[in-house]
Amino acid sequence: MNVLLTADYINKAVLKYNTEAHNMASYGMYIDGEWREAADEEFDSINPTTGDPMARFPLGTPKDVERAVRAARAARAEWQQVPPPRRGDILLEAARIMRRRKQELGELVTREMGKVISEGLGDVQESIDMIEYVAGEGRRMQGETVPSELPDKFCMTIRQPVGVVGLITPWNFPTAIPCWKLAPALLGGNTILFKPSSLTPLCAARLVEIFEAAGVPPGVLNLITGRGSVVGKAIVEHPGVTSISFTGGVSTGRTIYTGAAELLKPVHLELGGKNPLVVMDDADLELAVDGTMFGAFGTAGQRCTAASRLILHEDIYDEAMDLLLERTEAFNIGDPLDPDVDMGPMASQGQLEKTMEYIDVGSDEGATMVYGGERLQGGMYDDGFFVQPTVFRAEQGMRITEEEIFGPVLSVIRARDFDDAIGKANAVDYGLSASIYTGDVTRAFRAIHRLEAGVAYVNAPTIGSEIQMPFGGVKNTGNGLREAGSAAIREFTETKTVFVDYSGRLQKAQIREA
Numbered sequence: 448m449n450v451l452l453t454a455d456y457i458n459k460a461v462l463k464y465n466t467e468a469h470n471m472a473s474y475g476m477y478i479d480g481e482w483r484e485a486a487d488e489e490f491d492s493i494n495p496t497t498g499d500p501m502a503r504f505p506l507g508t509p510k511d512v513e514r515a516v517r518a519a520r521a522a523r524a525e526w527q528q529v530p531p532p533r534r535g536d537i538l539l540e541a542a543r544i545m546r547r548r549k550q551e552l553g554e555l556v557t558r559e560m561g562k563v564i565s566e567g568l569g570d571v572q573e574s575i576d577m578i579e580y581v582a583g584e585g586r587r588m589q590g591e592t593v594p595s596e597l598p599d600k601f602c603m604t605i606r607q608p609v610g611v612v613g614l615i616t617p618w619n620f621p622t623a624i625p626c627w628k629l630a631p632a633l634l635g636g637n638t639i640l641f642k643p644s645s646l647t648p649l650c651a652a653r654l655v656e657i658f659e660a661a662g663v664p665p666g667v668l669n670l671i672t673g674r675g676s677v678v679g680k681a682i683v684e685h686p687g688v689t690s691i692s693f694t695g696g697v698s699t700g701r702t703i704y705t706g707a708a709e710l711l712k713p714v715h716l717e718l719g720g721k722n723p724l725v726v727m728d729d730a731d732l733e734l735a736v737d738g739t740m741f742g743a744f745g746t747a748g749q750r751c752t753a754a755s756r757l758i759l760h761e762d763i764y765d766e767a768m769d770l771l772l773e774r775t776e777a778f779n780i781g782d783p784l785d786p787d788v789d790m791g792p793m794a795s796q797g798q799l800e801k802t803m804e805y806i807d808v809g810s811d812e813g814a815t816m817v818y819g820g821e822r823l824q825g826g827m828y829d830d831g832f833f834v835q836p837t838v839f840r841a842e843q844g845m846r847i848t849e850e851e852i853f854g855p856v857l858s859v860i861r862a863r864d865f866d867d868a869i870g871k872a873n874a875v876d877y878g879l880s881a882s883i884y885t886g887d888v889t890r891a892f893r894a895i896h897r898l899e900a901g902v903a904y905v906n907a908p909t910i911g912s913e914i915q916m917p918f919g920g921v922k923n924t925g926n927g928l929r930e931a932g933s934a935a936i937r938e939f940t941e942t943k944t945v946f947v948d949y950s951g952r953l954q955k956a957q958i959r960e961a
Contacts, residue, residue: 473503474648476511476672477655479518480665490673492649495561495792496782496831504648507673512640512681515669519611519638520687522666527608527636534634535585541661542578545571552622552653554784559647560621561792561832562746563783574626574654577914577931581630584936596957599950606940608636609713610689613682615675615703617695618794619749621647625654627914627930628692629668633658635939637689639668640682646795648672675699683707690714692930692938694751697851697923704926715938716926717751717919719851720879722909723872724754725894727865728762730884734906736770738884739857742908744778744836747790748855749798751924752880752902754909756848757859758868764861768817768840771859775818775836782827792831793854799832802854806837809847814839814858843871851877865890873899879920880909901929 471491475483485505492501505511545552553568562570590604614628625643632639643651655670671678682688683706690713693703700716707714724742726735742754759767783791793799799822806820819837822828834855841848841858848858862868872881881900885891891905901920902912912918917929930938948954 471502477670478515494558498830502649504672507671507678509681515640516687518666523638526667531585531588535582537662538578538582541658542575544657545575557783561794563791570623573623577626578630581634597954601947603945605943607943612637613640613688613691615642615679615693618644618646621650631935632939641670642678715928718924720751721875721877722880723756725758725868725883727885728760729886735884738908743857744855752910758862792833805852809839812845814841849875869897876923878922879924882909
């Protein structure tokens, strides 16, 4: 995913535009319930389809982070005293507002990030689903009650807020991923510093406006925009921020992890993927290719769960390749607001350049390009960041089969049999999502157990996780934790163990009289 601390993907040209000339809104920092004007530099959010600026935002500084931390800490005590069911009511109101504005918000996602409109609306729907799901947890927030070994003594656990949390989010799901973090963090009684990607700050600003309108008090939710290497670093290293939740690239995740370790600060990392889609000789090939097209080229391949490796059993390799190429040639690339378009632009010039570099890498290391590989030009393509979906015949071990590209580049790999396919699926440093297409229930369950991934699919692509299920990966995909589902509240609360002795005398556990 987008590297937020070690690389800055803010378009180099954004500062040349004039705000008034382009009739753009200019935003400040949202700190302590107020939009505050930027003191120094600003940057523009860019529409990747047209290249036009959409809105202007401040490049935050450590001083802005300090102000936000003070506001969050000041609001913390009062917010923690709001009962969780009431906090859930506020979340439900935010979901209602989003539902009323779904079309508008979906179009904003598409214009600012570049995914097709059906996916832009899906991004917003996922946000609504997550907020509604988490809101219901306000009436659960379950602890444990267990028996004591001593008479007249009660043992239980309760869940309490972590404190001030720093949320650092990427651009590829500009409303959904923030809501995966914002909703449980708010319900858990935490106050927040929210640092979105510099490619999609307008979506983040809309979210903050919605939560404010729903009743989130001043100081509880604070938005700081700007470079990850400045704002993100300041959030991670500030002693007043209790924990960090980050979704992004592996190198950035390592930087955050080590930086936070100096303060013994808890960190949740959701990082990259190099996800395999395995197709066995007994699979429904039409269904498998449907899944491959969506998994590999949905969101222009800019998903941590994208199916970037297609592993085909040798007995159906040629037939599956023919079907895949037929479908790829018919893929419609264009204006993502057009409902008939299958794929829009890359999210930025930086993402386009990275994808083109990996296409060159694939060709240089001996992979056979069978489709695509070109930046699209002419007409509307000249204004945006468009690239063809690209298909390689490749061997496992090539860089394009092992490194996360985050673009519409698919490596097709031949497998001798089931064991060879699973071995190749697992032969990477990532372990987020994996899929197998097969008509054999025995193979399916063996694959579920043997695939080294946090999420496994049978007869479905590597994308499509639902918010009521835990989400996360193994190996370099993260640090072993999960988001969403039953894990959502655990990420943003601490367990407190409580003993109540009502015996009226001193009792000593483990110390027994002979």
